[in-house]
Every structure is written in C-alpha cells, then in structure tokens.
Amino acid sequence: MTDKPDFQIEITPQVLLKAYACGIFPMAESADDPALYWIEPEHRGIIPLDRPLHLSHRLLRTVRSGRFEVRVDTSFHGVIDGCAQPGKGRRKTWINRRIRSLYAALFELGHCHTVEAWQDGRLAGGLYGVAMGGAFFGESMFHTERDASKVALVHLIARLRAGGYVLLDTQFVTEHLKQFGADEIDRRTYHRMLDEALAVTGDFHRLPEIVAGSVALSHLAMD
Numbered sequence: 001m002t003d004k005p006d007f008q009i010e011i012t013p014q015v016l017l018k019a020y021a022c023g024i025f026p027m028a029e030s031a032d033d034p035a036l037y038w039i040e041p042e043h044r045g046i047i048p049l050d051r052p053l054h055l056s057h058r059l060l061r062t063v064r065s066g067r068f069e070v071r072v073d074t075s076f077h078g079v080i081d082g083c084a085q086p087g088k089g090r091r092k093t094w095i096n097r098r099i100r101s102l103y104a105a106l107f108e109l110g111h112c113h114t115v116e117a118w119q120d121g122r123l124a125g126g127l128y129g130v131a132m133g134g135a136f137f138g139e140s141m142f143h144t145e146r147d148a149s150k151v152a153l154v155h156l157i158a159r160l161r162a163g164g165y166v167l168l169d170t171q172f173v174t175e176h177l178k179q180f181g182a183d184e185i186d187r188r189t190y191h192r193m194l195d196e197a198l199a200v201t202g203d204f205h206r207l208p209e210i211v212a213g214s215v216a217l218s219h220l221a222m223d
Helices: 013-021 057-065 076-084 097-109 148-162 187-198 213-218
Strands: 002-005 025-027 037-040 043-046 069-072 112-119 122-132 135-143 167-171 183-186
Touching: 013 025, 013 097, 013 122, 025 097, 043 187, 057 148, 057 213, 069 148, 076 097, 076 112, 076 122, 076 135, 097 112, 097 122, 112 148, 122 148, 135 148, 135 187, 148 167, 148 213, 167 187, 183 187
Parallel strands: 135 167
Antiparallel strands: 002 037, 025 037, 043 167, 043 183, 069 112, 112 122, 122 135
C-alpha cells in the first residue's frame, strides 16, 4: 500500500476525480486528523459484475421480502454519518471533515451516490461511492439493523448491472465482501480493468430511485 500525505496539492473535487481515474483514493488516519493521504493498494478488491451472484437463502428472502425500502441519493448526509460511526470491529473512523466536504461536493456534481436501506421511516443502513464512466468505487457502508448493508449492496450490484457498469471497486477484500464473490487482483490487472471501465458510459439512474427487491433480483444472474 502506498500512503502519501496531501501537502503537495490542494484536493478539490476535480482533483479527486482525476485521482480515482489514476487508481488512487484518499483516506485519513482518523476523524480528528485533518490530513488526507493518497492510497494505492498493491492488491485491489473488486466484485466482478460479469459473474452470477451468490446469495444465501436467508439474504435472498430478506431482499425479496421488502423488509427494507431501498432508495438512492435521498440522504447523503445520513449515509456518511452512519458510515462515520464506530461499529462492530471498528472503534474509530477515517471519515474526517475534509472527506465529508469533498464527497458532499462530488454528490452535488452527480459523481457520488448513496444506496440506502430504510425501515419504518428510518435509515437502517447503506453505502456510498463514486461513479465515473463504467466504474463504481465503493467507499464505505454501515448498518444499524441486521442485513441492511447487505441488502444495499445487492441493490447496488443490480443497479450497476442494469446501468451498464463493468467495474465495482471495493478497495480491499473483507470477510463481509467475500460473501458476494469479492476478488483480489494485482495493481497491473486493476489498472487495465479501470482503463476499460472509464471508456464506458454507465447510467446509475437507469433504474428508478426506489426499487423493489424483486426488481433488483431480476437484474442479477443468480447461482
């Protein structure tokens, strides 16, 4: 992994987009640290969009049941607040004030998107990431109710497939993401896939703002 402090250049939303196009992304050491660091992992996590998606029977039932109403782009600040909260296995967050400001600006520009799982009028989980061309760069996810973030991820994958995306970058591979078929690839392979994805025009809003679970599942080749 390559960590480089950002003192050499002012990070604007436009600079951030150029960084993603070069295969790097920013992180902070903690929410209290005002500095950002450029990260370029030696090995990158991706969820292939051209393979059948494996879901457990329980998660499949949850997605289909409509237990969560899944929306996109209706609560950016709610999602980033949720992602910034300490959670199981994560006692601190890397989402500082500059991260919030930069991604809020990308949201206003239409490059940052949220997928939100709502339950009884309350945001129960979700995720956010950056879209460019035919690539989606997942940033963070959270849940306060069981399976909420998993349902959001299922809907994200369905939306990306429906919208013609070809790359879902998860940055790293976790046990959580392995359940969805996440792979780890080397830097050279990642850059080749990134270049190909940036030449594609994806449509994040090919599906409506609110999509039923049964509709999302219809866009997934299941195994």
